Amino acid sequence: MRKLWCFVKKHPAIAIGAFMLSLLVFIAIFAPWLGTIDPTALSPVRRTRAPSAQFWFGTDMLGRDVYSRVLYGARVSLTVGFSVAFLSALIGTVIGLAAGFNKLVDAVVMRVIDGMMSIPTILLAIALISLTKASMQIVILAITIAEIPRVVRLIRGLSLSLREQSYVESSIASGASSLRVIYKHIFPNTIAALTVQITYICGLAILAEASLSFIGAGVPPSVPSWGNIMAEGRTLWQIKPYLIAFPALFLSITILSINMLGDGLRDAIDPRIAKRI
Amino acid sequence: MFAYSVRRILMTLPVMLFVALFVFGLLSLTPGDPAVLIAGEDATQQDIERIRSALGLDQPFLIRFAEWLWRVAHGDLGQSLFTGLPVTHMISQRLAPTLTLMLMTLVCSILIAIPLGALSAWRHHSAFDRLMLMLAVLSFSVPSFVVGYLLAWIFGLEIKWLPVQGYVPFSQGIWASMRTLILPTFALCSVYVALITRITRATLLETLTQDYIRTARAKGVGNKGILFRHALKNVAVPVITIIGSGVALLISGAVVTETVFSIPGIGRLTVDAILRRDYPIIQGVILMFSLMYVMINLLVDLLYRAFDPRIKY
Numbered sequence: 001m002r003k004l005w006c007f008v009k010k011h012p013a014i015a016i017g018a019f020m021l022s023l024l025v026f027i028a029i030f031a032p033w034l035g036t037i038d039p040t041a042l043s044p045v046r047r048t049r050a051p052s053a054q055f056w057f058g059t060d061m062l063g064r065d066v067y068s069r070v071l072y073g074a075r076v077s078l079t080v081g082f083s084v085a086f087l088s089a090l091i092g093t094v095i096g097l098a099a100g101f102n103k104l105v106d107a108v109v110m111r112v113i114d115g116m117m118s119i120p121t122i123l124l125a126i127a128l129i130s131l132t133k134a135s136m137q138i139v140i141l142a143i144t145i146a147e148i149p150r151v152v153r154l155i156r157g158l159s160l161s162l163r164e165q166s167y168v169e170s171s172i173a174s175g176a177s178s179l180r181v182i183y184k185h186i187f188p189n190t191i192a193a194l195t196v197q198i199t200y201i202c203g204l205a206i207l208a209e210a211s212l213s214f215i216g217a218g219v220p221p222s223v224p225s226w227g228n229i230m231a232e233g234r235t236l237w238q239i240k241p242y243l244i245a246f247p248a249l250f251l252s253i254t255i256l257s258i259n260m261l262g263d264g265l266r267d268a269i270d271p272r273i274a275k276r277i
Numbered sequence: 278m279f280a281y282s283v284r285r286i287l288m289t290l291p292v293m294l295f296v297a298l299f300v301f302g303l304l305s306l307t308p309g310d311p312a313v314l315i316a317g318e319d320a321t322q323q324d325i326e327r328i329r330s331a332l333g334l335d336q337p338f339l340i341r342f343a344e345w346l347w348r349v350a351h352g353d354l355g356q357s358l359f360t361g362l363p364v365t366h367m368i369s370q371r372l373a374p375t376l377t378l379m380l381m382t383l384v385c386s387i388l389i390a391i392p393l394g395a396l397s398a399w400r401h402h403s404a405f406d407r408l409m410l411m412l413a414v415l416s417f418s419v420p421s422f423v424v425g426y427l428l429a430w431i432f433g434l435e436i437k438w439l440p441v442q443g444y445v446p447f448s449q450g451i452w453a454s455m456r457t458l459i460l461p462t463f464a465l466c467s468v469y470v471a472l473i474t475r476i477t478r479a480t481l482l483e484t485l486t487q488d489y490i491r492t493a494r495a496k497g498v499g500n501k502g503i504l505f506r507h508a509l510k511n512v513a514v515p516v517i518t519i520i521g522s523g524v525a526l527l528i529s530g531a532v533v534t535e536t537v538f539s540i541p542g543i544g545r546l547t548v549d550a551i552l553r554r555d556y557p558i559i560q561g562v563i564l565m566f567s568l569m570y571v572m573i574n575l576l577v578d579l580l581y582r583a584f585d586p587r588i589k590y
Contacts, residue, residue: 111291111292111295112295114291114292114295115291115292115293115294115295115296115299116295116299117525118292118296118525118567118570118571118574119296119299119525119563119566119567119570120525120526120528120529120566120570121525121529122528122529122532122533123528123529123532123547123562123563123566124563126547126551126559126563127299127300127303127559127560127563128303129551130550130551130554130556130559131303131304131314131315131556132314133314203418207420210420211420211422211529211533214422214533214536215532215533215536215544215547215548215551216548216551216552217548217551230422234536234537237426238434238441241430241434244426248420248423248426248427251420251423252418252419252420252423255417255418255419255420256414256415256418256419259414259417259418260414263414
């Protein structure tokens with residue numbers, strides 16, 4: 001307990017961010033038991049009710065309970081955020097390490113990365129989504145593809161500079177294979193910076209999903225995601241601002257807690273690496 | 278310098294070629310027949326054939342790509358599947374509000390952020406500095422469309438200073454037009470202001486510890502002289518860099534912000550195109566924005582030298 005308190009005092013940003021994020025994960029997992037009803041249940045009789053004791057966040061134009069929809073929305077956002085963070089870290093690290101160790105791979109990969117970086121995330125995702133049927137998997141895939149270049153750049157840069165270190169050179173001189181050098185010396189030294197980067201990517205992915213759903217290019221409209229709830233509230237928000245306020249608040253708090261976690265981790269790890277991110 | 282410029286300009290070619298290959302190749306890579314998908318559920322065989330030949334899907338890939346690239350190089354981006362009008366025509370019709378919005382955002386961000394960043398650095402570790410750092414974290418976290426709704430609610434609905442939504446074209450008066458873009462501009466500004474404030478503050482903090490600043494101080498230059506004549510110049514290069522790398526953010530932000538404020542710009546064109554599965558339009562929009570991104574970054578790289586003669590290539 002004492003140790004925990006010391007940690008909180010030393011890294012308040014990590015502590016606050018991690019606490020808020022775990023609260024949101026709790027909400028996402030236990031959404032069905034937190035006083036919610038079926039988030040897709042229609043009830044034309046009680047449509048566009050203002051927030052009250054019965055409907056905490058009011059009801060939307062189809063009579064669905066906004067509180068239930070917002071709580072279930074946490075599932076969509078966090079699933080997208082965590083999946084994109086994990087997938088882009090995995091694929092990006094493999095490509096980045098390969099580019100850092102092979103000149104030919106590097107030349108090809110860096111041209112492709114330059115090209116991909118010049119297409120804004122949202123537009124890249126829109127292109128993919130407009131050619132397929134809207135689904136959660138496609139959204140995750142599209143955002144992952146858009147975020148991979150960030151990881152590749154980081155890992156490639158780090159492995160290029162790590163390779164010049166004398167302990168890596170001596171390892172190569174004593175006959176270690178490239179794979180062994182990568183596994184033993186390069187990869188472990190990228191983990192700290194990678195952790196910070198994927199935290200930010202998680203936040204960016206949640207933002208991208210919400211933006212995509214908001215403009216109608218995200219998860220199918222039937223899924224209660226924060227972007228979708230806001231998109232549906234768009235026509236009525238001037239008279240019923242709560243239709244947009246609650247999902248917007250949850251979305252902002254989620255991204256804020258992830259960013260605080262990222263900033264805290266960045267400051268906690270080696271400041272020299274921190275500068276590169 | 279000349280050799281570098283030529284090399285840098287040539288470097289944009291493979292990037293643009295890749296973007297072209299990407300937006301074109303996506304049509305062939307997607308599982309299933311894109312023509313069937315685009316045509317929708319109750320399309321006849323003729324509709325599908327028409328779309329297939331409009332998209333050129335009835336020929337081998339490389340030939341299609343080469344032909345398409347040739348047409349694009351001549352400014353022909355094909356026709357919209359929905360209206361049948363040329364894509365270039367539809368884009369150019371919607372370009373004015375989007376470009377004005379982006380330009381206003383850039384100008385406003387710089388005008389707001391550099392003084393804030395300079396003040397933060399000058400009084401660093403003060404309450405003001407800490408407040409600025411906290412605001413920066415907040416504006417990275419609150420999405421621009423949420424900021425947009427917040428601004429529209431406060432300034433449009435509650436105190437009624439500015440129009441809540443909608444857009445007035447330039448032809449109906451410049452001020453009337455600008456008024457409709459003020460709230461979208463500030464919504465889109467939030468991230469940029471945070472980025473530029475942070476970079477200005479960091480650069481100035483580093484600069485103020487340099488030897489030549491100490492020398493200037495020793496020689497009797499006052500606070501104002503140090504800040505404005507000696508230190509602030511160094512901010513130019515990092516700020517231009519941030520603007521270059523932030524263009525992608527600006528483009529994504531503009532697409533979403535236009536939806537919030539019902540501005541008939543490129544963003545709305547894209548959103549309508551998604552709903553109608555009008556792929557040629559989406560292709561055209563991506564090509565145009567990527568070209569814009571590449572060109573701005575080219576300009577940024579070439580401008581470095583003009584702003585900082587110390588940089589050698």
